Structures are given as C-alpha cells and as structure tokens.
Amino acid sequence: MFCIYESNRKNPSSLKSWEGIRSPWLGTKNIWDLFYSLNLMEEKIYQEIKKKKGNDWTPLFAKKVYEEVKKHKYFITNLGKCTQIDARPLPDSVYKEYLELLKNEIEIINPKVIVLFGNQVSSIVLNEKISVSLCRRKKFIREINGKKYKFFSVFYPVGNGRFNIAKSIEDIKWIIEREV
Numbered sequence: 523m524f525c526i527y528e529s530n531r532k533n534p535s536s537l538k539s540w541e542g543i544r545s546p547w548l549g550t551k552n553i554w555d556l557f558y559s560l561n562l563m564e565e566k567i568y569q570e571i572k573k574k575k576g577n578d579w580t581p582l583f584a585k586k587v588y589e590e591v592k593k594h595k596y597f598i599t600n601l602g603k604c605t606q607i608d609a610r611p612l613p614d615s616v617y618k619e620y621l622e623l624l625k626n627e628i629e630i631i632n633p634k635v636i637v638l639f640g641n642q643v644s645s646i647v648l649n650e651k652i653s654v655s656l657c658r659r660k661k662f663i664r665e666i667n668g669k670k671y672k673f674f675s676v677f678y679p680v681g682n683g684r685f686n687i688a689k690s691i692e693d694i695k696w697i698i699e700r701e702v
Contacts, residue, residue: 534579542581545588546600549576552680552687554587559691560698562594597631599624601643617646625666635701636671637694640678648673658693661701672701 535544547553551572558568567590574583591598601617601624624647628636638644644652648662654675662673676693677686 534576535584540581542584543588545584546598548584548587549579550680552684556679556687556691556694557591557594557596560694562596563590597633599627601647611642614642614646617643621646628666628671629669632669634672635697636673637697638673638675639690640683641675643678644673644675648675654678658689659696674701 533547534540534549535542551574554563554568554571557563558565567587570583571587601620602612603620603623604612604616638647641652641654644654648664652675654677657675659674662675663670664673665671674693674697676690676697677683679687679690683690
C-alpha cells in the first residue's frame, strides 16, 4: 500500500449538500489518467470517469471509484483539508495547519511508500526546500512518532502540471517496482 497526497479545488464532495464520501479528486478526470496508466484502475471504471462531467458524479459513483482505489490497495488524501471557489494556489500556512493531521493519517494507514505531488507539498511535508525536477526518484526517510517512512516527490500531474504527467507516471512506476 502507498499513499498519494494532493490538493483539489473542483470536488463535488466539498459541497454542503453532498451526501456521499468526501474524498480527493471526485468530479475530476485528469488524475485518473495517471492511476489508469499505473494499472491502478480497471478500464471499465476509467472509461466511466472519462465520460462524466464533474457535476454528473453521484455519491454512488464516487463510492464505486473509491472501491476501485481500495481494491488496488492505495490510499489518496490531501494535505490541505479544504477547498476554494477558484484555482488560486493555497499558501504554505494553510498546508502547515494540516501537517499534524497528515502525520496521524500516515500512522493509521502505515504505508510502505508515500508519494508527494509537487514542490510545495513536498517541501512542507519533508520540511526542506524541494524541487521535484532535481530530486526525481530520490528516497527521503522521515520519522513520525518513532517509525520511519519512505517518501518520494514527483511532479504534480494535473492542472498546470499536466504537461508533466508522463514524468509522474514514469517515476511512480519506478517507485512501485523498487519499493512496493
């Protein structure tokens, strides 16, 4: 099992009226390209995702997608446990507010490997300045309450980072082959 940490702004589960699971990347398409390319999603559910618009996602469909995630034994969460109405980047201070909660999630899940998307989240979680382009495939060991965990930083594969999705897929495949 491994974890992937992200932040997403177009998620229907952030609406107060949503009555389903509240999980990352619901209502989006691009990130699922990555999971499908990593063989972490069956084609049938992937094609269903690709056909839906964000507001077509239902609580039942969201549950179905996350059953697929569960079946393939990976865990997705976001460092910033919040959403906003536009696509402005979140300031570091917001992410730092949630760092202890993230550490608690890591302790509960106890993953073999943790994949962090992007420079900002990687820098905050690893507590050092990270440039993904300079540390591709580098393993970072960090201790959380006496237990050591393996972290890797990869390019953020959606939004403005979409042009780096091939590098993200390449690096995560490399990580899975060697560490999972």
